[in-house]
Amino acid sequence: MLEFKLEGEFIPMIQLLKAMNLVPSGGEAQIVVEAGLVKYNGEVDLRKRLKVRRGDIVEFKGQKIKVT
Template structure:
């Protein structure tokens, strides 16, 4: 499980995927989100601009990111 330390109030989902190294580009991040390959707090979420906040858990490709 990865931990991501949030410095502001939130981070958009596609930026989190890039910042955590789970995808290489923003385009790739948008694709995996729109294809339903990403879960937020256990539920598939198709929103590219989802505001991820502290306490959220993002799952993609067998990896989990806990936002702190």
């Protein structure tokens, strides 16, 4: 499991995917979220601007990211 250390209150989903180098661009991040390829705490979530917070787990392409 990958870990992302949050430096504020939250990070938008598309920025998290970019920061973890799971997508090459913000546009690509929006596409994969809209296509239902990303899970947020075990559920598919289509919100691009979803606020990911500490304790959340995001899954994409077989990778799990725990936000701490």
